[in-house]
Amino acid sequence: MNTPASPKAVVLLSGGLDSATALAMASDRGYDCYVLSFDYGQRSLTELNAAKEIAKQLKAVEHRVIRLHLEDFGGSALTDHSIDVPEEETDEIPVTYVPARNTVFLSLALGWAEVLEADTIFIGVNAVDYSGYPDCRPEYIAAFETMANLATKRGVSGDPIRIETPLIDLSKEQIIQAGTALGVDYGLTVSCYQADDDGRACGVCDSCRLRTQGFVDAGIKDPTRYQ
Amino acid sequence: MNTPASPKAVVLLSGGLDSATALAMASDRGYDCYVLSFDYGQRSLTELNAAKEIAKQLKAVEHRVIRLHLEDFGGSALTDHSIDVPEEETDEIPVTYVPARNTVFLSLALGWAEVLEADTIFIGVNAVDYSGYPDCRPEYIAAFETMANLATKRGVSGDPIRIETPLIDLSKEQIIQAGTALGVDYGLTVSCYQADDDGRACGVCDSCRLRTQGFVDAGIKDPTRYQ
Numbered sequence: 001m002n003t004p005a006s007p008k009a010v011v012l013l014s015g016g017l018d019s020a021t022a023l024a025m026a027s028d029r030g031y032d033c034y035v036l037s038f039d040y041g042q043r044s045l046t047e048l049n050a051a052k053e054i055a056k057q058l059k060a061v062e063h064r065v066i067r068l069h070l071e072d073f074g075g076s077a078l079t080d081h082s083i084d085v086p087e088e089e090t091d092e093i094p095v096t097y098v099p100a101r102n103t104v105f106l107s108l109a110l111g112w113a114e115v116l117e118a119d120t121i122f123i124g125v126n127a128v129d130y131s132g133y134p135d136c137r138p139e140y141i142a143a144f145e146t147m148a149n150l151a152t153k154r155g156v157s158g159d160p161i162r163i164e165t166p167l168i169d170l171s172k173e174q175i176i177q178a179g180t181a182l183g184v185d186y187g188l189t190v191s192c193y194q195a196d197d198d199g200r201a202c203g204v205c206d207s208c209r210l211r212t213q214g215f216v217d218a219g220i221k222d223p224t225r226y227q
Numbered sequence: 228m229n230t231p232a233s234p235k236a237v238v239l240l241s242g243g244l245d246s247a248t249a250l251a252m253a254s255d256r257g258y259d260c261y262v263l264s265f266d267y268g269q270r271s272l273t274e275l276n277a278a279k280e281i282a283k284q285l286k287a288v289e290h291r292v293i294r295l296h297l298e299d300f301g302g303s304a305l306t307d308h309s310i311d312v313p314e315e316e317t318d319e320i321p322v323t324y325v326p327a328r329n330t331v332f333l334s335l336a337l338g339w340a341e342v343l344e345a346d347t348i349f350i351g352v353n354a355v356d357y358s359g360y361p362d363c364r365p366e367y368i369a370a371f372e373t374m375a376n377l378a379t380k381r382g383v384s385g386d387p388i389r390i391e392t393p394l395i396d397l398s399k400e401q402i403i404q405a406g407t408a409l410g411v412d413y414g415l416t417v418s419c420y421q422a423d424d425d426g427r428a429c430g431v432c433d434s435c436r437l438r439t440q441g442f443v444d445a446g447i448k449d450p451t452r453y454q
Contacts, residue, residue, distance in 0.1 A: 068295070100338035103378045107334040111327035135378040143374035150367040151330045 006032045008118035009164075010109045011060070013037050015050035016191045017211055018167055021179035022124030023058050025166045028182050034116055035060040036109050040068040040101075046199040050190040057185055066108055102135035103144070106163065110148050119161055126167045126175070141165050172214030180220055187223035200227045233259045235345035236391075237336045238287070240264050242277035243418045244438055245394055248406035249351030250285050252393045255409050261343055262287040263336050267295040267328075273426040277417040284412055293335055329362035333371055333390065341379050346388055353394045353402070368392050399441030407447055414450035427454045 009031035013019045026033050037051040048065060055063035102125065109121045125136040134140060145163045152161065167175050179186065191211045192201035201208050203226045215222035236258035240246045253260050264278040275292060282290035329352065336348045352363040361367060372390045379388065394402055406413065418438045419428035428435050430453045442449035 066295075068293075099341040100334055100375075100378060103334040103374070104331070104338060107327055107330040111331060114326040134380060137377065140374070140377040143370070143377045147330070147367070147370035147374045148327075150364065150370045151327060151362040153361060 006030055007120065008032050008034060008061075008113075008116050009120040009122055010034050010036055010113045010116065010118050011122040012105050012109055012124070013051045013055060013063075014124075015047035015054060015189060016124075016207075017172075017179070017186060017189045017214075018124035018126055018175060019051075020054045020058070020124075020184050020186070020189045021175050021182075022122050022166055023054065023060070024179055024182040024184045026120075026122040026164070027058055031120065031122075033058070033060045033122075034112065034118060035063040036105075036112060037063065037065045038068050038105060038108075039065055046195045046197060047190045050188055050199060053188045054185075057188060064112070068104065100135070102133075102140075106144055106148075110152065110161070113161060114152050119159070120164055121161065122164045122166065124167050125165050126170065126172075128169065128171050138165070138168055141168070171217070172210055173217035176214050176218040176220055180218070185223075187225075191224075196227055198225075200225045202227055233257055234347065235259045235261060235288075235340075235343050236347040236349055237261050237263055237340045237343065237345050238349040239332055239336055239351070240278045240282060240290075241351075242274035242281060242416060243351075243434075244399075244406070244413060244416045244441075245351035245353055245402060246278075247281045247285070247351075247411050247413070247416045248402050248409075249349050249393055250281065250287070251406055251409040251411045253347075253349040253391070254285055254287075258347065258349075260285070260287045260349075261339065261345060262290040263332075263339060264290070264292045265295050265332060265335075266292055273422045273424060274417045277415055277426060280415045281412075284415060291339070295331065327362070329360075329367075330371070333375075337375050337379065337388070340388060346386070347391055348388065349391045349393065351394050352392050353397065353399075355396065355398050365392070365395055368395070398444070399437055400444035403441050403445040403447055407445070412450075414452075418451075423454055425452075427452045429454055 007030065009026050011023045011026050011033045013023055013035045014037065023033060023035060035055045037048055039048055052063060102123065106121065106123060113121055125141065127137055141163050148163070149160045170178065190199050190201070191207045193205045193207050194202050201224050203212070211224065212222060234257065236253050238250045238253050238260045240250055240262045241264065250260060250262060262282045264275055266275055279290060329350065333348065333350060340348055352368065354364055368390050375390070376387045397405065417426050417428070418434045420432045420434050421429045428451050430439070438451065439449060
């Protein structure tokens with residue numbers, strides 16, 4: 001008797017805490033996970049090294065890293081080395097915003113999903129801790145899914161693709177608890193906007209503050225290595 | 228007295244006939260044109276050389292070429308050198324389809340538009356001669372625009388971005404007539420899926436057939452150089 005093939009999912013993985021958790025959730029739901037990361041001129045290449053380790057730990061079927069030259073566009077502290085990463089909280093859309101980042105990443109995930117005949121794309125966006133990024137909102141994700149199904153052969157054939165955002169309504173505390181239950185090794189993940197070459201976090205940027213507080217709230221020992 | 232600054236547009240340019248015409252139209256409408264091309268592992272690098280010449284001829288403010296490694300995904304005759312380009316017409320979605328291509332290209336255009344504070348993106352898609360590509364249909368473009376305005380700071384601030392498709396309802400004949408009136412040098416453009424290194428067209432592929440017939444129908448001398 002043949003067992004049916006597992007469904008395939010493309011999973012976006014940055015190397016951070018959220019996307020690692022999304023990958024663990026996709027895997028837990030029975031998907032064969034094809035993991036996609038981007039080298040887009042971000043300061044923190046250690047994040048990409050982390051992604052490789054995480055993909056391995058969570059038994060991805062395949063992990064691809066696409067080189068993108070978004071730094072040519074400028075306009076963000078994450079890719080423009082002449083702008084300082086802010087250490088203060090703000091209500092405005094932060095300078096760490098990379099233009100159209102999730103749209104670009106999801107688009108490339110869509111291309112790979114079409115080739116693989118994967119029916120699902122997982123992205124670890126979060127509307128609670130979304131830091132003002134417009135492309136982390138549920139209405140954005142829904143609009144992307146609608147567009148994706150008009151863009152592709154799969155949509156035309158009536159077998160739609162779904163964009164799954166398992167973290168969208170979770171607090172950092174809940175994300176950490178869920179991922180820990182699924183065996184994510186958060187010691188491998190890097191969230192810091194300005195981690196050093198060894199992957200050690202600054203402890204002061206917006207991303208570090210949210211992460212540190214998340215472990216405190218979850219009552220789970222923080223495995224992050226700080227500078 | 229200061230003259231008001233011209234509005235900015237990001238214009239996608241492949242180096243083919245359609246996108247060259249779209250660029251001429253954007254320029255004719257008074258936009259400062261920021262031209263974007265992609266090196267995505269296509270067979271015909273001569274198309275990119277053509278794009279550079281066209282951007283110059285049509286006085287683009289800037290021309291950027293982004294290297295994308297879509298060939299890693301495989302799945303199309305345009306990027307997978309082991310699949311032959313078909314010479315027969317077909318009702319099915321053709322093998323020359325590149326997965327999610329317009330979505331990826333528009334997404335990167337969106338990123339650049341956001342940095343430039345451009346309010347418009349031009350793309351030379353055409354629903355008449357669209358060869359079965361789902362991402363050339365008006366409903367796809369409308370869905371992309373909706374998504375784009377949810378994705379970006381610009382959309383959040385209530386100053387929406389528009390995706391302009393000036394060729395969408397035009398026949399090849401009408402495109403050629405319009406572009407000729409605007410001074411497009413079609414001798415610079417390359418449409419062939421398998422042009423040789425000197426930019427000479429095969430004359431037999433789907434794209435060549437449409438183009439040749441377009442010049443015949445327009446009553447305009449075909450400047451294409453054939454092999």
